[in-house]
Amino acid sequence: xxxAKKTLVIGLIAAMTMTVALTGCGNDxxxxxxxNGLSGTVVIAGSTSVQPLSEELADAxxxxxxxxxxxxxxxxSGQGIKSIEQAIADFGALSRPVKEEExxxxxxxTIIAKDGVAVVVNPDCSVKDLTLEQIQKIYxxxxxxxxELGGDDAEIVVVTREEGSGTRGAFTxxxxxxxxxxxxxxxxxxxxxxxxxxxxxxxxQTVATTPNSIGYVSLGALDETVTAVAVEGVAPSSETVVDGxxxxxxxxxxxxxxxxxxxxxxxxxxxxxxEGQSIVAEEFIPVK
Amino acid sequence: xxxxxxxxxxxxxxxxxxxxxxVGLITVFIFxxxxxxxxxxxxxxxxxxMDWKPTNGQYGIFPLILGTLSVTFGALIIGIPTGIACAVFxxxxxxxxxxxxxxxxxxxxxxxxSVVYGFFGLAVLVPAIRTYFLPIYQIFRxxxxxxxxxxxxxxxxxAIMILPTVVSISENSLAAVPHEYREASLALGANKRETIxxxxxxxxxxxxxxxxxxxxxxxxxxxxxxxxxxxxxxxAPKSMLDSVATLTGTIAMEMSYATPTHQSALFAVGIxxxxxxxxxxxxxxxxxxxxxxxx
Numbered sequence: 001x002x003x004a005k006k007t008l009v010i011g012l013i014a015a016m017t018m019t020v021a022l023t024g025c026g027n028d029x030x031x032x033x034x035x036n037g038l039s040g041t042v043v044i045a046g047s048t049s050v051q052p053l054s055e056e057l058a059d060a061x062x063x064x065x066x067x068x069x070x071x072x073x074x075x076x077s078g079q080g081i082k083s084i085e086q087a088i089a090d091f092g093a094l095s096r097p098v099k100e101e102e103x104x105x106x107x108x109x110t111i112i113a114k115d116g117v118a119v120v121v122n123p124d125c126s127v128k129d130l131t132l133e134q135i136q137k138i139y140x141x142x143x144x145x146x147x148e149l150g151g152d153d154a155e156i157v158v159v160t161r162e163e164g165s166g167t168r169g170a171f172t173x174x175x176x177x178x179x180x181x182x183x184x185x186x187x188x189x190x191x192x193x194x195x196x197x198x199x200x201x202x203x204x205q206t207v208a209t210t211p212n213s214i215g216y217v218s219l220g221a222l223d224e225t226v227t228a229v230a231v232e233g234v235a236p237s238s239e240t241v242v243d244g245x246x247x248x249x250x251x252x253x254x255x256x257x258x259x260x261x262x263x264x265x266x267x268x269x270x271x272x273x274x275e276g277q278s279i280v281a282e283e284f285i286p287v288k
Numbered sequence: 289x290x291x292x293x294x295x296x297x298x299x300x301x302x303x304x305x306x307x308x309x310x311v312g313l314i315t316v317f318i319f320x321x322x323x324x325x326x327x328x329x330x331x332x333x334x335x336x337x338m339d340w341k342p343t344n345g346q347y348g349i350f351p352l353i354l355g356t357l358s359v360t361f362g363a364l365i366i367g368i369p370t371g372i373a374c375a376v377f378x379x380x381x382x383x384x385x386x387x388x389x390x391x392x393x394x395x396x397x398x399x400x401x402s403v404v405y406g407f408f409g410l411a412v413l414v415p416a417i418r419t420y421f422l423p424i425y426q427i428f429r430x431x432x433x434x435x436x437x438x439x440x441x442x443x444x445x446x447a448i449m450i451l452p453t454v455v456s457i458s459e460n461s462l463a464a465v466p467h468e469y470r471e472a473s474l475a476l477g478a479n480k481r482e483t484i485x486x487x488x489x490x491x492x493x494x495x496x497x498x499x500x501x502x503x504x505x506x507x508x509x510x511x512x513x514x515x516x517x518x519x520x521x522x523x524a525p526k527s528m529l530d531s532v533a534t535l536t537g538t539i540a541m542e543m544s545y546a547t548p549t550h551q552s553a554l555f556a557v558g559i560x561x562x563x564x565x566x567x568x569x570x571x572x573x574x575x576x577x578x579x580x581x582x583x
Contacts, residue, residue: 157435162520162541163342164550178343188343195437195531196520198541202410209415210435 039067040263046073046080046093049166050252053113054093056279061270068263081105084257090264091254095170098255109255112271114285116219116241116249117171120207120226125214127151129230132175132247138214139177141191146212158194159206159215167200171216174248219249220283238285252284318562322555334556340522340533342542342550349557351522353564355439355532358525359514362443363450363507368500370447371454372489375496378455379462380484391459398452406516409445414517417441417529425529434529437519442532445513450503457502461495462488493579501572508565511536535561 044054051074058070073089080092085105095115098106119135121127127149130138137143138156147153161168172178178188195213197203200221207215208225215226219236222228228236231247240246254268270276277286326334329347337348374394378387418436425432465488473483489496511534519531520541539554539561546554 155433164542164544164546185345186343188341192339192341192523193521195435196522196533196541198515198520202516205410206437209411210418210437213435 038065038263038266040261041069041071042091042261042264042267043071043083043089044073044091044093044254045075045083045089046091047077047095047252048074049095049115049169049250050093050112052166053252053280053284056282057271057276060275060279061267064270065263065266068267070267080255084255087258090260091256091268094253094255095250096173096253097251098253105257106255107257109253110268110272111251111253111287112276113252113280113287114241114249115170115252116236116238116246116285117167117174117216118219118222118228118236119214119216119231119248120204120222120228121214122207122209122211123225123227124211125151125227127229128227129233131232135231135248136175136177139172139175139191139194140189141193152212154212157210157213158191159203159210159213160190160194160196161203161216162196162198163188167216167218170250171248174250216248218283219285241285242287249285315562318555318558321552322557322559325549325552325556326559329553334553335560338524340538342546342553345549347553347556349535349560351524352533352535352538352557353560354524355518355522356508356534356536356561356564358439358528358532359442359446359518359534360504360507362439362528363446364500364504366443367447367450367454367503367507371451371499371503372458372496374451374455375458375462376484376489378459380480380488391456394455395452397448402449402510402512403516405445405449406513409441409513409517413441413444414438422529429527432527432529435519435531437517437521437531438529439518439525439532440528442514442518442534443528445517446507446510449510449513450506453503453506454499457499458492458496461492461499464495465491494576497572497576497579501569501576504568504572505565508561508568509536511540515540535564 042058044058051072054072058072061070062068073083075083077094077096080089080094081098081102082092083089084092092106098109119130125146127146130149134143134149139158139160143149143156145153145155161171169178172188172190177190178186181187195206195210197206197215200217203215203217204221204223204226207213217226219238219241222236230236234240234246236246236248241249254271256264260268271280272288274288277288280286325347334347334349335353336350337346338350339346339348340351378391382390414436416436417438417440418434421440422432422434425434469487469491470483473487474480478486514534515537518534518537520533520537521531522533522538523531525532535557539557543551543554
């Protein structure tokens, strides 16, 4: 009787151990299937404006392919070109088109997203169309009154974002409010008599309620409380940004210099897939 | 019994050490992060520099200091008389059962999140200053213009925010004045107004002063509400209708995307704020000692 009990216990233990071992094996096989044997490291370096988006995409990618490590580094668009020249990164990230003199070191370029900034005015404002030069002059304080732009005789209330904001970076760069001195240091010439608001929502609220005010918000946040002006005659929308006719927009580009690894190819395919582009659409304008 | 008490004593000791230690750690951290910029940029050009343009490498915070001080003192000028008058009214004039309703209403003000005050200011106060206050102001200074984002807007919102502090502490200290004082004053033939102004308020002086100090601390450190309504223009203000940037607002606004040097400069702004608050506290305590000595 006692012996029978002992055998039973040992049998049970053996069975349990086997089950655990088998389950363990099973798990291994499944995860190997998931990865398709893909592993390695993908390095992306370059524009700090693309960096947050690349990080989002990299996180989603690494969830899908746990054995691939995607490293995202900053440094600026120029650094993006340099790192593919020196082959220290798989992708260079740029937040501007590739320049003529850089074309030699770039083998492929993939536009992964577009970033657009809408210039908005108070709904009562009669000026509905501005040129890039006029916008630059408003923000550097050269034009101070709406009548110089064919509007009412009223002082322009300039609203801007805080220093370091990505939207401010894109806006000042494209409108050339941000220039470089002879040493290559960036100089932001936004007038100090500008109201600074810390978020897109606060800028919208300010422009919506303050007469004669002008501000800018990222295209995704545009709504009917404010009036978006046409820039160089083109109204801002996803379509005009994607086809390039709306000027205050910039492409986010991945460039490569040499043949890329399989992991890097799968990564860029992921970025351009529906799943990747839906991550882009959370904050920027998808290209597909 | 005795060992039981010893354990409790140790626990209390640990609590006391923890609160002191956290002050110490925060101080060390702020100074450690901010000092490099102060050293490279120069303390004097940092504090008295007139241009705050981090992208261009200019870190002059004098306009920010002026902004913080003007908004804070504006709030005190509006908030303290209102708060003390409210406290006197609640304790001396209103029957106590009705006073209870008023009192809980004032205390409810303390429970409103500051970002709500900020949005209220942005949606109501800022347009109101532009449309209603500006025409009145222009009678005296016809050339004045304002967008509404101003020292005045910040001061009014902060005054409302410090009211609960000022009212409840002043009210407690007024209520603590011994009843004999009132009786003696009235018996000497003083009327109610004279009793309040000449006897009760002087007797409750130290409590009222500490309410003012606490209110000032709240006003100078408040960030979110002020951030939304003062316009954040780092320019030295010329009138109460000009926009200003405050020390706290600038830190909160720019910290998230700042480059390493910029971030360090923001910590240095924190050091300056820290020193200003300490100086004001010391000053207020000295004042309290001198004025409260007679009690």
